[in-house]
Amino acid sequence: MVDRGRYEELARQLSVIGAVKRGMARALPQDCPPGSAIVLTVLDRHGAMRMSRLAELLAIDMSVTSRHVAHVAERGWIERSPDPADKRSRILRLTPAGEERLEHMSERYVETLAHFLGDWSDDEVDQLCVLLARLRDSFGDCRAQSVRLPHPPTVSPATPLTSTTRTSG
Amino acid sequence: MVDRGRYEELARQLSVIGAVKRGMARALPQDCPPGSAIVLTVLDRHGAMRMSRLAELLAIDMSVTSRHVAHVAERGWIERSPDPADKRSRILRLTPAGEERLEHMSERYVETLAHFLGDWSDDEVDQLCVLLARLRDSFGDCRAQSVRLPHPPTVSPATPLTSTTRTSG
DNA sequence: TATTGTTATACTCTATAACTATA
């Protein structure tokens, strides 16, 4: 068990890391806000999937995911084909235009990191990647509705422990 | 110089780490949104300071900092005493009530981390803290107005390189 | 009746611009 001081330090570091994320976001093309960027990134990384799966991977509510997806679909960066197994669902898939967009985006990200992280070694970047991946993994699906935190903010007494993707009943 | 693939991987990891930050934010007391929490944290960590310094440490515009500060000041968690050296400024300082609030907040953060990071070792937490601190440091003051990024989004041709805290002239 | 996904509404954070007071 890690001691309290270490956790406090980690909490501080996580609080301040938002500045880095904003710095990265500024490098994005104008028609591609962070919400679109992450949808394209995850679809490229994990392949075609349904809304609910995407929402789970992003750890955001499906209502929010729906808006992000609508935005990139309007621009032709993904296609939504009917799911033969379930007519309520559609399969999300990156289009060639989306891949192109992602490539452009990726170039800007890389340039930005090269700009700020010029003096980092390969090993340091690798280490940070590994630890961030592990951190994300440890948190798992930590969305409001799907997990019981130690201190449920406003939740009424006995909330069921279901691991659904929904926002309400 | 780090190669492109490593930077791409880091960019992906940073994109997805927002889920962790949201998970942490959910642990905060209801009357203490993340913006307030970070102000209290930084004032505790770095001691009393002026608005402009706080904005620089948070890497957000002073207009935003001003609102966060107003919020915590209204609740009596910080005090704003006149700066004898410059009548335009005030010195921000944590009050005993603010320290108490911070302690409460910190407990919740620690519980949340203990909940999700139960199987991490001391060394792993330390390593992540060190790398995050270094990352934040490498980005420095990366606010919109204060730094030239490789791809200035909408900025007109010759923007001066001044490192000010301002939002407009 | 339960689940997938969409839409409407509200809240938080951030940035830009205009403004006041002081240097």
Added chain:
DNA sequence: TATAGTTATAGAGTATAACAATA
């Protein structure tokens, strides 16, 4: 004239709740 800070307004992200279509 320039700087410290405040406020008004707008844009993006997210959560909750209500809804439609399908399982």
